Amino acid sequence: MQPPPTDIEQIWLILQERLRQAGYQHHYIDEMEFEADVWKRVRAVAAGLRLDISDCCLTSHKVHPERSVTAWNRFLNEQVGPDVEALGANNRLDIVFRHPSCGSIGIEVKCLGPEGHAGKLTQSLGQALLGLWHRDRTIVAIHCGTVSERERDRLRRIGEKICQGTKVALVVVP
Numbered sequence: 339m340q341p342p343p344t345d346i347e348q349i350w351l352i353l354q355e356r357l358r359q360a361g362y363q364h365h366y367i368d369e370m371e372f373e374a375d376v377w378k379r380v381r382a383v384a385a386g387l388r389l390d391i392s393d394c395c396l397t398s399h400k401v402h403p404e405r406s407v408t409a410w411n412r413f414l415n416e417q418v419g420p421d422v423e424a425l426g427a428n429n430r431l432d433i434v435f436r437h438p439s440c441g442s443i444g445i446e447v448k449c450l451g452p453e454g455h456a457g458k459l460t461q462s463l464g465q466a467l468l469g470l471w472h473r474d475r476t477i478v479a480i481h482c483g484t485v486s487e488r489e490r491d492r493l494r495r496i497g498e499k500i501c502q503g504t505k506v507a508l509v510v511v512p
Contacts, residue, residue, distance in 0.1 A: 342387055346441035349387070350475040350507065353435060353443060356383050357479050357509045364483045364512055369449040370401055372481045373432060376447050377402050380435055389437065396420070396434040418472040431469045431476065441474035449481040459493075466506045477507045 343349045356379050366372040377397065381404070384394040392406035396413050398420065399405070413419050413434070421428040431444035446469070448462045459480065466476040482490045490510055497508030 343440065346437065346443065346474045349383075349435070349437055349440060350443055350477070352387075353380065353383055353445075354477060354507050354509055356380075357445075357477065358511065360512070362481065362483075362512045366449050366481060366483070369447065370399070372449040373399065373447040374401065376445065376479050377433060380433055380445065384435065387437075393438070394436055396436060397432060398430065399432065420472075422468045422471045424468055424471075429465055429468045431465060431473070434473065442472070444469035444473040444476040446476065446478045447480075448478065450484045452484060455485065463506070463508070470505055475505045475507070477509055479509045479511070481511055483512055 343352065357376065359379075362372070362375055366375075377395070381391050381395050384391045391404075393409050395405070396410055397405050398410060413436075420430045420434060422430070432447045433445040434442055435445065436442040444466065446462045446465045448458045450458060462478045462480060466478045469476045480493075482493060485493075490512075493508075494510045497510060501507055
């Protein structure tokens with residue numbers, strides 16, 4: 339058995355690896371359906387690390403029945419809670435993975451539909467960058483089932499280059 343991770347970088351890499359694994363649907367009805375699959379994987383990482391899932395996996399999205407409303411409400415009132423106010427608007431990542439001693443990782447979830455791909459990509463990367471104000475690391479999980487495999491591979495290469503040396507990761511699936 340491996341020892342538990344001792345820093346947020348290790349946990350960030352574990353989350354990326356888990357989010358990149360096969361098993362996603364090729365198409366989703368909407369973004370929330372994709373987010374539900376991402377949420378399950380994030381919770382599985384927390385369980386695998388033997389963390390208290392209710393305190394570790396946080397989201398405002400009520401479609402996740404297993405989320406802890408109590409933990410979320412506590413998080414809302416913290417100094418480094420979910421919202422980053424910038425230019426008169428509150429920005430919030432979809433999921434926050436919070437380790438009790440190592441720090442936190444924000445996850446922005448996007449699912450490409452029939453159009454608006456560039457806008458969703460740039461918005462999610464912007465959200466992830468702003469999220470670093472309160473989070474130690476961030477991940478953009480973007481489902482690209484509506485674009486060609488060639489374009490997905492290209493986006494993965496772009497993501498590797500632009501995120502290299504940063505605290506942001508781009509995970510392109512399927």
